[in-house]
Amino acid sequence: MNATARLLHILLVCMCVSAVQARIWAWVLSMPYSPPEEGPMGLRERETESSPNSQKSDMVACDHDRACGKGFSCDRHFGLCVPLRQEGKYCRRDAQCVRGLSCMFGKCIRSIPEGQEGARCKVDKDCGASMCCARHHGERVCKRRLVLGESCFVPDGGLAFSINQICPCDEGLLCRGNGQPQKRETEFVYNPDSTSWTCQVPKH
Template sequence: MSPTDTVLPSTLRMRNPIVNLNSPLRGLLMLCMVVMAGCGSCQGSTPSCDPSQAGTEGCACRTDSASCNAGLVCNSGACISCGAEGQECCVSGASGVCGGSLMCVMESAGEVCRNCGDLGEACCNSSGAQVCNAGGNCVGGACQSVTGGACDPGGSIFTVGIQDMNLCAVRVVEVRATTAANAMTCATTSGMLNPGESFFEVPNTPIADFDMCVETESDGRRSTSVRAFGDFEARRCTLFTRCGAAGCVSVRPGICT
């Protein structure tokens, strides 16, 4: 100790918790200071908005039909940005829309904008199904042009049906050809089929809903409906998808009476 040092009485040192570095009160005081610094005004974690700002980003949604300004969507009572990759879809009328070429898809958390669905991009996974934007067809996980098999660029557009291994209708694709026979050849060589799929042999046949009456030993008779391109295909689709492992006693077209 140097001659200039001042020695405080021991009783004074004990009364001053700041001087006593080992005092538990000093740690408690420092914790309170940190909390107060992070709290700020302690009036809430988000800035308050004037009622006139309703509908703007970060503020409350309006109560009329246009709840938020353009580019925003109402979520939990507040307007947040929408339409970008990974964000909620913006609302236009009754449908969800996204910015640029992004596609609005349905996921477990709701409608979300994803960079998918355009030609050359990955197919979008929407509600468990693989889909593409208009003009695209999902083949092998990627979106291909429905007119990619343009065997005759100057020909007419033919629609060709695609069915699964049970002959249930799956979708239709478009090819450009001069004749129906050329359209089938064009579709066959275009790579539009996924594993287990086949083309329906008559172009321009639309997908139809067929009412069927099935009878099983366990459930008796009941009416059902399948999607197919023809009567034979509808019966085949019903036998393999509506009769279960035990099979059907009978399958007849029409509603059970």
């Protein structure tokens, strides 16, 4: 047997011994034995499978949603493609939420059909009967009009009123201060300091 054949024989024996030892130790320690993936590609594939959010690290620059792939939207403030958000997650616009959700009050929520209470609106006619279009936490949404006995006072203006508004009283009712005599509509006196105003049936 020449030197080359002898060397190959020794290498083959060493490889067999290494594999046998590995299986023996795996059996002793009750651990399953599996040889490592071949090459760096196998390791990269395993890392991708174990890290479903690994795509987040591959940030793509963008200036509109079409520049991003499926399941992503363009964060216009940072100019990067980001994954679509699920229900309850923070957002700044509808396109950042998954299908079926809308971005309202800074979070992705289930979309409300047009005209129903809580749906987005621009004017009163966008809402159903006995409702108006008023701001709620800054968003213009359909709200129900106030019914008999409900508090109806609103301030002259200010930041609080511009963020959260209430509808007028329902049809046939007027917003009046409690205890004020109302013999005739022309005798009505507006008192902006009062906070005890309610929706009442007009007195003639």
